[in-house]
Amino acid sequence: MSPELISILVLVVVFVIATTRSINMGALAFAAAFGVGTLVADMETDDIFKGFPGSLFVVLVGVTFLFAIARANGTTDWLVHTAIRLVGGRIAVMPWVMFAITGVLTAIGAVSPAAVAIVAPIAMGFAAKYKISPLLMGVMVVHGAQAGGFSPISIYGTIVNGIVAKEGLPGNEIVLFLASAVVNLLIAAVVFVVCGGLKLARRPLDAPVLVRTGGGAGDGADSDAAETEVKAETEVKAPEAETEAEERVTLTAPRIATLAGLAALVLATLGFDLDVGLAAITVAVLLSVVWPEQSKQAIAQITWPTVLLICGILTYVGVLQAMGTITWAGDSVAGVGAPLIAALLICYIGAIVSAFASSVGIMGALIPLAVPFLLRGDVSAVGLIAALAVSATVVDVSPFSTNGALVLAGAQDVDRDRFFKQLMVYGGIIVAVAPPLVWFALVVPGVW
Secondary structure, eight states: OOHHHHHHHHHHHHHHHHHHHOOOHHHHHHHHHHHIIIIISOOOHHHHHTTSOHHHHHHHHHHHHHHHHHHHTTHHHHHHHHHHHHTTTOGGGHHHHHHHHHHHHHHTTOOHHHHHHHHHHHHHHHHHHTTOOHHHHHHHHHHHHHHSTTSTTSHHHHHHHHHHHHTTOOOOHHHHHHHHHHHHHHHHHHHHHHTTHHHHHTSOTTSEEEEEOOOOTTOOOGGGSOEEEEEOTTOOOSHHHHHHHHHHHOOOHHHHHHHHHHHHHHIIIIISOOOHHHHHHHHHHHHHHHOHHHHHHHHTTSOHHHHHHHHHHHHHHHHHHHTTHHHHHHHHHHTOSOHHHHHHHHHHHHHHHHTTSOHHHHHHHHHHHTHHHHHTTSSOHHHHHHHHHHHHHHGGGSTTSHHHHHHHHHOOSSOHHHHHHHHHHHHHHHHHHHHHHHIIIIIHHHHO
16 A cells, blocks of 8 residues: 555544544544554655744634733724624624625735634624624624635735746636636625525614524534524613613723734735734734733633644645645546546645645645646636636635634634534535536536
8 A cells, every 4th residue: 555545544534533532633633643653654854844834823812812812902892882783783694794804815825824814703703793693704704705815916916827837838817816706706695695694684783692602613403493582682671781782882992902903914924915813812912911811801702622633634634745645646546538527627626635734835736736737728717727726725614724723713612523514514515516616617618
């Protein structure tokens, strides 16, 4: 059995054990990276650690720390209340507002994880307050980021178009942009309907909502959960509620400072291309120096189990890349005789691997690998490149990708294990369904 195949089988075992034994998958992945890297790939310890996602670790810690401070001092309450006023109290509009904001940010040049890191904590806080499905809100944020992700001036668009030009392949910037925008918009619309978005349109802001109080992670018996009616937090029927509402809209010194810090974070990451994680930690530390009590509450809210999970999985993926498993899979596909089947397999590899690794890195690896295949002219290079780009990014809702991890880390008042499984299942559905759909829409017509 080849080392590459062994490494893939070990990854499957990690998933099975983590699912059946309720062990943190990240811890298992660290052990797997050590075992496979040392015993199978003959790697040194330093080589194994090269796969550790240090920048993502800082992003997860920094962003969750900063927004935990914002929750502790009431800034997120103020932002949510302001957003509700801006949309005239129409709760159902808010998921689309978050979709649009992240889409605009990435379209004008923001790195997708930076846009999600800025928007997701606010969106997930809003979802918690108004009992909106966290899956719906999180998915809308990520798909919004990817909808704008391939504009001609975006990071993703610039990278892919640069690779295409360097390899001497025909390209079309507009087709690439529209393909990603339309696919993500359609997926977002389906998710909006399936996850109860239409019901939100029929619910007034002060209407009672049903909150399930039973069931836990992995508990499929939601129908047995107790349902308790609660009033939305904006309902004003008593002096206590009036006082609470007034406090929520008042701009105090900590809130003003936090808003200024968030604005500085946006400026630093989008205007000066600084690392979002380091910038977020810097803002959080400055706020902590002035208001240390709120910092003490916030530090405990950093989602360490999520950090362990994501960093462990990505360290193992780094081992797979270092030992050539990804290249091996791409070369295997290149040997397939039927052009359409080979194109579909390339899209699937992009989707599967990107669900656990850098989307840009995968596109940067697979497009050059597919060059000999594309130059034969059996399929449309423009169509396949667009299909591969969409397949490799639409799956970023996976909790193992940067964007999915940020959504998971930013979720509030949820059973985190259960939400992780929901994101994993949803990501699996997208991995299974998106590649054949974009292949059929973008590649098959070019053959006929």
